Amino acid sequence: MSTGNTILEAKGLSKSFGAVTAAKDINILVHEGEIVGVIGSNGAGKTTFINMVTGYLKPTTGTITFRGSDITGLLPRQVVRTGVCRSFQVSQLFRELTVLEHMLIAIGMMRAHRLSWLAPLHTPEHERHAREMLARYTIEQHAGAVVSTLPQGVRKLLDIAMATVAEPALLLLDEPTSGVAIEEKFPLMQTVMGQIVASKAACLFVEHDMEIVEGYAHRVIAFYEGRVLADGPVKDVLANDEVRKYVIGSEIHREKEKA
Amino acid sequence: MLRDRSTLALAIVMVALVVAGPFLPAWLRFVGTVALANALAVLGLLLLIRTGLVSFGQGLYYCIGGYAAGVGGKDLGLTDAFALLALGIVASGIISAILGLLLCRYREIFFAMFSMAFSMILYGLLSKSQKLGSTDGFNVVTPTFLGYAPDGANVKVWVFGLAVVLAFGVGIVLHQHLRSGMGYASEAVRDNEIRVEYLGVSAQYVVWWKYVLAAVLAALGGGIQALASGHVGPEMAYWTTSGEFVFIALLGGTAHVGAIISAAVIFEFIKTWVTQISPYTWQMFLGIVLLVIIMFLPKGLWSLLARMRRAS
Numbered sequence: 001m002s003t004g005n006t007i008l009e010a011k012g013l014s015k016s017f018g019a020v021t022a023a024k025d026i027n028i029l030v031h032e033g034e035i036v037g038v039i040g041s042n043g044a045g046k047t048t049f050i051n052m053v054t055g056y057l058k059p060t061t062g063t064i065t066f067r068g069s070d071i072t073g074l075l076p077r078q079v080v081r082t083g084v085c086r087s088f089q090v091s092q093l094f095r096e097l098t099v100l101e102h103m104l105i106a107i108g109m110m111r112a113h114r115l116s117w118l119a120p121l122h123t124p125e126h127e128r129h130a131r132e133m134l135a136r137y138t139i140e141q142h143a144g145a146v147v148s149t150l151p152q153g154v155r156k157l158l159d160i161a162m163a164t165v166a167e168p169a170l171l172l173l174d175e176p177t178s179g180v181a182i183e184e185k186f187p188l189m190q191t192v193m194g195q196i197v198a199s200k201a202a203c204l205f206v207e208h209d210m211e212i213v214e215g216y217a218h219r220v221i222a223f224y225e226g227r228v229l230a231d232g233p234v235k236d237v238l239a240n241d242e243v244r245k246y247v248i249g250s251e252i253h254r255e256k257e258k259a
Numbered sequence: 260m261l262r263d264r265s266t267l268a269l270a271i272v273m274v275a276l277v278v279a280g281p282f283l284p285a286w287l288r289f290v291g292t293v294a295l296a297n298a299l300a301v302l303g304l305l306l307l308i309r310t311g312l313v314s315f316g317q318g319l320y321y322c323i324g325g326y327a328a329g330v331g332g333k334d335l336g337l338t339d340a341f342a343l344l345a346l347g348i349v350a351s352g353i354i355s356a357i358l359g360l361l362l363c364r365y366r367e368i369f370f371a372m373f374s375m376a377f378s379m380i381l382y383g384l385l386s387k388s389q390k391l392g393s394t395d396g397f398n399v400v401t402p403t404f405l406g407y408a409p410d411g412a413n414v415k416v417w418v419f420g421l422a423v424v425l426a427f428g429v430g431i432v433l434h435q436h437l438r439s440g441m442g443y444a445s446e447a448v449r450d451n452e453i454r455v456e457y458l459g460v461s462a463q464y465v466v467w468w469k470y471v472l473a474a475v476l477a478a479l480g481g482g483i484q485a486l487a488s489g490h491v492g493p494e495m496a497y498w499t500t501s502g503e504f505v506f507i508a509l510l511g512g513t514a515h516v517g518a519i520i521s522a523a524v525i526f527e528f529i530k531t532w533v534t535q536i537s538p539y540t541w542q543m544f545l546g547i548v549l550l551v552i553i554m555f556l557p558k559g560l561w562s563l564l565a566r567m568r569r570a571s
Contacts, residue, residue, distance in 0.1 A: 121438060
């Protein structure tokens with residue numbers, strides 16, 4: 001495990017919606033090239049944290065610093081331009097467009113400083129780049145398919161592939177394996193993490209499956225009721241009494257409920 | 260991928276129509292000119308529909324384009340067709356740029372109703388304005404063309420030619436635009452704005468631009484209509500005018516600019532023909548046509564063509 005300098009620093013982040021506190025005094029550091037697993041039951045504040053970092057929600061208090069500059073309160077489209085990208089728990093795609101068109105749009109929007117008015121988006125060069133990205137995420141065979149016809153696993157991979165077009169320095173994955181069939185979870189993570197490690201980006205991923213967390217994370221952060229309950233090496237956090245009681249316990253129950 | 264022959268096809272039809280113009284019977288030329296004026300407005304609407312927005316208020320800019328041409332002749336002493344159309348472009352551009360700041364924040368029914376409300380405000384203002392002929396409107400000057408003043412019936416031939424060149428010219432440019440980055444951005448905004456924002460692009464920026472472009476095209480259409488009929492009236496801003504544009508878009512489908520131009524022509528001919536055989540029931544007839552289209556061809560007449568191509 002090799003980690004470099006701090007790239008993300010969240011200091012004293014809180015978010016409340018009226019009387020409901022979704023996040024309370026969250027302090028998190030992420031280092032260059034680090035893979036961080038985030039665990040916690042539903043409503044623990046994991047997605048709220050990602051939403052605050054990527055500008056979807058404005059924190060009530062606290063600051064977010066990315067590579068030395070304050071990105072607190074920036075809009076999502078400004079945050080992604082700084083090099084922080086995300087994927088979504090429910091993949092956010094263009095329902096009537098094909099997989100290839102998704103990548104072309106992502107390339108057109110993230111790579112160009114200004115969208116063209118007349119020059120075609122679908123150039124041989126863009127297509128080559130798009131197909132190469134799709135191949136890396138093992139979904140090139142679906143290039144011509146309209147996304148609403150595709151299984152969840154493919155959609156999730158496409159969602160993540162689109163988020164990595166800009167070659168972000170920090171990638172936040174919100175439950176990359178949710179909604180994916182159990183037997184597809186590990187191959188999906190294998191593909192995604194392989195790409196992230198190769199790109200040397202730091203990654204923070206939300207995950208409910210402890211085996212996956214153990215398999216890919218360098219470090220784990222456990223959320224509980226809007227707070228950070230524990231933050232440290234995978235073994236320590238997963239062995240932490242409070243984490244076992246409040247987080248993993250509930251995960252086991254979840255699995256049982258499903259079964 | 261099939262080679263795209265659309266641009267060539269549009270250019271050929273354009274040239275053919277310009278050449279045929281002087282030989283067409285006057286009634287046909289007039290119906291054609293009006294159809295192409297509408298086509299320009301609906302080509303603008305196409306941009307909005309592809310962005311997921313249905314405007315029931317394109318009549319606002321159609322009317323502004325018409326009145327700008329009228330006022331340019333009546334009060335500014337202009338006769339040049341290009342100058343008269345340019346007035347409409349400038350006026351609609353400025354007004355849409357301002358209204359667009361508000362409208363780009365709204366979607367779906369709210370966008371539709373807001374856009375309609377603004378066109379009805381203009382209708383109300385013009386109906387009360389003595390100086391602009393209130394509900395009767397006023398006559399528009401006979402245009403000249405860059406210093407050339409065709410005599411009598413020839414003017415209409417020139418207006419027809421201008422309508423053809425503008426409608427097909429805009430069609431060719433838009434066909435190119437639909438496949439550009441900004442063109443795809445429309446569909447992206449229609450399908451998922453959150454994703455668009457996370458790709459670093461403002462959905463409102465996209466909507467604002469499409470709104471302004473749609474307005475300018477509607478104004479061009481209105482200007483042509485004014486020059487062709489020699490008259491403008493407040494009904495150009497009435498919601499039924501805007502409704503006709505939406506009707507044409509549904510009739511043709513939004514897959515291709517050719518669908519819009521053909522639908523505008525078919526619409527105008529059906530309307531003319533049915534009005535002649537049964538003057539008081541043409542709306543009913545069009546209503547039935549619309550019903551049939553929505554039930555059997557929800558993607559418009561153009562989808563028939565695509566279906567035939569797939570079958571062969």
